[in-house]
Amino acid sequence: MLSLFKYIPFIFHQSHLTELISALVDWHSFLLLREIISISLASEIDITTIEKLEELVTRYLITFDNAYGYVQRIPKHHLLVHFGEQMHRFGPLRFTSCMIFEKKHSFFKRIKYRNFRNIAFTLADRHQHYIASLMCTCSNAATSSFLYSGHQIKKVKELDSSAAKQHYLLDMEKNLYETNQVTLFGITYVVGDAVLINDSVFPSDPVFGKILTTIVQDKIILLRLQLMQVIVFNQKLCVYEVRLLDSSVTKNVYELKHV
Structure with missing residues (x-):
């Protein structure tokens, strides 16, 4: 559902429906909510992110009232007002999301139960034993992969040692x-993907890079990127239009800005 919500503008754009609905207040309300969700799921934020989120929430609520009326508001609309404060206190909202708890439902649904005398205790007991089995090895030692199982690297090809001259970290x-x-911390980087570079080559617009190749040495992971310059920001689709440049850079994957 979240993916559909994210890509609806592209679906409408390809169906040539964007021009028909671009003037509707309902559509503007949807686009504002889409931006709010995008910021709420960001992994990295700063003080400007919080200010932008609060501004978007205000604009969204006003637009929603104009489109559907104030009486159509639900409690979740009020909760949006506190998102900025929560982000300021706790950091990125995705790390305090209730979705991780919703994910727990799958564990309880796949178990067969025969004793319903104290079902709450049975659920809690089985879940605690399950978590304990993940946290400890067979020899009762703490496992190092409970919170994170490690990076996933596919289709590795060994390079000549002379290639290490490409970067000072190698x-x-x-x-x-x-x-x-x-794949690092749940984010998959594939050759051909575009990523947001943390530093700024141009004065105002963000800089993107197209992944040309990925180099790995122990814990060091470098991305060879072809720079992409922003042409314009498409407000209707909430996307950047970019063009490829002739220059390229090599970036440590940990230097990228994850949003």
């Missing part, structure tokens, strides 16, 4: 590998 004495896909 060591010519150690093995060097190239891959077309790597």
